[in-house]
Amino acid sequence: MWNKKFISIILILVVLLFTLMYFNSPLRNNKNYPIVDGSFIQLDLTQNWNSDKWEKELLYLKENKMNYLIITNVSQTEGDITKTCYKSKNKSFQKLYGNIDPVELCLKNAEKLNIKVFIDTNFNSQWWQISGNDSLWLNSQMERANLIASELYENYHSKYPNAFYGWYFPYEVDNAKFNKLSDFDTLSNALNIHLNYLDKNHKRLPILLSPFMNSSVGTAKEYASNWEYLFSKTNFKSGDIFCPQDSIGSGRLKLDEVNSWYTALRKAVSKKPGMLFWANTETFDYVNNSTVPLDRFLKQLKLEQPTVDNIICFSYNHYYSPNNISNGFNEAYSYYVKNGKLPNEKLNMPQNLNVAAIEKNKFKITWQAPKRTDNICGYEVYRDNILISRIMVQRKYGGDPKVSSNTIVDIPILKENVKSYTYKVRALDFSGNLSKPSNLVTVNVDSIKKLPNIVSKNCxxxxxxxxxxxxxxxxxxxxxxxxxxxxxxxxxxxxxxxxxxxxxxxxxxxxxxxxxxxxxxxxxxxxxxxxxxxxxxxxxxxxxxxxxxxxxxxxxxxxxxxxxxxxxxxxxxxxxxxxxxxxxxxxxxxxxxxxxxxxxxxxx
Missing domain, CATH: 2.60.120.260 (Galactose-binding domain-like)
Structure with missing residues (x-):
């Protein structure tokens, strides 16, 4: 009897000890669902921010378990003019944003919150026009990048040693412009000019590259092979980061292509000892330049997680942060971070759909919002069950103030044997859930009738x-x-x-x-x-x-x-x-x- 009691007490103590260890160990945080560990932010978004706004922004990231921030547009060159966000000693450079120094404000608050910041140097807008093998042009850009990197390091690194973590290489490489080994030779030589300078002058920090890819101009295997070649010729060090954009937001990859492209690139990175492989997950939709609902974002994360060491995004700050858009996105993502799933509330459907002819075969479509709208981020309009429009809540900076939440104009394509179209609209929430459809409205249109004789053939x-x-x-x-x-x-x-x-x-x-x-x-x-x-x-x-x-x-x-x-x-x-x-x-x-x-x- 005593032995049974003793064994029971021992088992209870073991369970309690394991529970205590679990809730105070990394095991508890090792969730099987992916979350992002950081975000890109373009400094034009922050041009009017004070220190309090920066702290508030970084707290959103920290509360969502993010540890990294990549700041871009620190300096920009157009033609012969270079403009900087910080105060440069170079008198030929122009200062952006008056007396505000967003680099200083970012690093000061990141230091307090233990966020690691990657900083870019200089981006020349001519990048999008030059060819991939223009070594003279690209090498000259590295000389300017070295000068600016030196200033940034001297200005901020000793002041914010924990926050100033790394460099970001701002030139986005893709497989349309860079598709030959000679192009990657040019790129490797330019990178080595930059990396060797940082090494020699004791300013070398981890560097992050974020190229993109386009499945319509090449294959994953070809792109991975070219990067493997570049890694073999470039002076990267342990801790440097290869972080490709997943190219879903820009439409250059389809969702069902993501895993195969990252798998191929993973193999290339594995040939470079010490190099880290991250994903840069896109939070936007190129079709209407809008924030994407979180369900698509999470699909991207789940496809990328098995292949990479870490995931960051472009951009939580621009597309999901309450500083720049409705708080509903941040609330839904925070719920996901805590629970491993998105919130799923019942949505009320839109009311009183009306379709009025503006002119022949051209229609104005309007509807009324339901009584509750705080859980709605937009509406989807369908014509004969084809999604023709998604109206999203707009960003404060970067959005389109002319976008209306409950009106669109539609000019449907005219087809043979189609004499009418039926419209409906559904409400959309931040998680990507849809309401039941509104009332249906059918309108008449002209049908195309092909005339029988082609008189232009071979003319x-x-x-x-x-x-x-x-x-x-x-x-x-x-x-x-x-x-x-x-x-x-x-x-x-x-x-x-x-x-x-x-x-x-x-x-x-x-x-x-x-x-x-x-x-x-x-x-x-x-x-x-x-x-x-x-x-x-x-x-x-x-x-x-x-x-x-x-x-x-x-x-x-x-x-x-x-x-x-x-x-x-x-x-x-x-x-x-x-x-x-x-x-x-x-x-x-x-x-x-x-x-x-x-x-x-x-x-x-």
């Missing part, structure tokens, strides 16, 4: 200007040959493409004949910057000299859910035929984008 035409050299039409045959693209990508050789310029295509039908319908087949592929035109018009002529305008090509709204390559056959149909020999398309390309066309058809 000759003129182009002005000539297309981009990579997407040319040297024999002037592609646009009327009747051959459509087999894939909706700029890689398809059936497309002809122009960059930035408005374009003029004039088809010679060979003789004066009746024409009634005009169709232009455009490609929209946003990652390689291919968009529908701003506007497009048709004019006709019998002599090729005097042209008469006959109408505009109708440019539809792009659905929010259309993220990758899609073809848009756009029509202008006249009420009655008109006689013409020459038909001219004038199409205005969106600024800094491409226009791609595979066919221009004329029918009667």
């Amino acid at each position: 000759t035409y003129t182009l002005s200007p000539m297309p981009h050299e990579n997407y040319n039409d040297p024999k002037l045959t592609k646009i009327t040959d009747g051959k459509y693209s087999s894939i909706n990508s700029v890689k398809d050789k059936n497309f002809t493409g122009w960059y930035n310029d408005p374009l003029d295509i004039t088809i010679d039908l060979g003789k004066v004949i009746p024409v009634q319908q005009f169709m232009v087949s455009y490609l929209r592929d946003p990652i390689p910057w291919s968009e529908l035109p701003d506007r497009a018009s048709i004019s006709i002529s019998q002599d090729g000299i005097n042209f008469t305008p006959v109408g505009f090509i109708r440019i539809p709204s792009i659905p929010f859910s259309d993220r990758y390559g899609s073809k848009y056959p756009l029509y202008l149909t006249l009420d009655t035929p008109i006689n013409a020999r020459y038909v001219r398309l004038f199409s205005v390309t969106k600024a800094n984008h491409y226009t791609f066309i595979d066919e221009f058809e004329i029918r009667n």
Whole structure:
């Protein structure tokens, strides 16, 4: 009897001891769900912050178990002018943000809160225009970076030795510009100029690089192989960090591609002893330049966690912090950090959806918010169950004040045999949960009826200007040959493409004949910057000299859910035929984008 009591007492003591050890050991914090350990912040966001605002911001990070901050835009060069956030001794540099020194304010508060800060040096905006093998240009940027790194170190490191933890290399490398070993030789030489200078002058700290990747221009294996080559030639040290952007927010990778790309890069990093491999998870959505709901963010974290040593993000401060957006994002993420899951509250649905015609086949869609809105971050609008718009709460800095929370305008694409569309709207919460749909509203639209006779096939035409050299039409045959693209990508050789310029295509039908319908087949592929035109018009002529305008090509709204390559056959149909020999398309390309066309058809 005594032995049983003794054994029971021993077991109770063992359980109590284990419980005490567990709740006071790292084991308890070793959760099987991923959280981010830090964030990037661009200093233009902080240009009006005082010390209290900085402390408040860093407390949000600390309360969410973050230990790192990467500050960028410390100094910027455009042309021959360099501007710094701190007060430089170089009299040719200009001071940004008056007397405010955001670097000092950041480090002072980070020192108090035990947050480690990586600091960038200088970024020259010409980076996006130069080629990957321009060694003279890139090496000259390293000379300026060395000068600024020296000033930053002397100004702040001894004052904030625990906070001033590392350097950030601000030039973002990608696999479109950097895709050959010679490009990585150029990059390695430039990095060594920077790293050797820091070493020699006793200012060497861990350095963090954050490149990005694009699956439409190369493979994970190719990119990893190039980085492995660079690691073998560059003077990195133990503790330096390779931290690729996951490229989900920018749309350059798809969610189902993330794990394979990080797995390939993990193997490359493993060949460099002592180098750390982190992920930089993107918190935004390029389609509408908005904050992304937390469910997608967590999907990214879970895909990346198995492959990396740590995860930071771009950017908690810009897209989730209560200093810059509704507190609901921070509350939901904090709940996740504590509980391993997002909050899931019932949402009230939007009320009184109304769809009114502004003009023919163009609609204004409005709705009323439900009585409770504090748990709502936006609304999703659907047309025939296709997500056409997501209206998100806007950021204070970097948001669009013109975005309305309960109104959109929709110009639906017109199709064959489609005579109506049905709309609905749902409320969206910070976690990504959706309400039940509002009332449904159906509207009538015109249906496209293709006329039977193509009269332009294999006709000759003129182009002005000539297309981009990579997407040319040297024999002037592609646009009327009747051959459509087999894939909706700029890689398809059936497309002809122009960059930035408005374009003029004039088809010679060979003789004066009746024409009634005009169709232009455009490609929209946003990652390689291919968009529908701003506007497009048709004019006709019998002599090729005097042209008469006959109408505009109708440019539809792009659905929010259309993220990758899609073809848009756009029509202008006249009420009655008109006689013409020459038909001219004038199409205005969106600024800094491409226009791609595979066919221009004329029918009667």
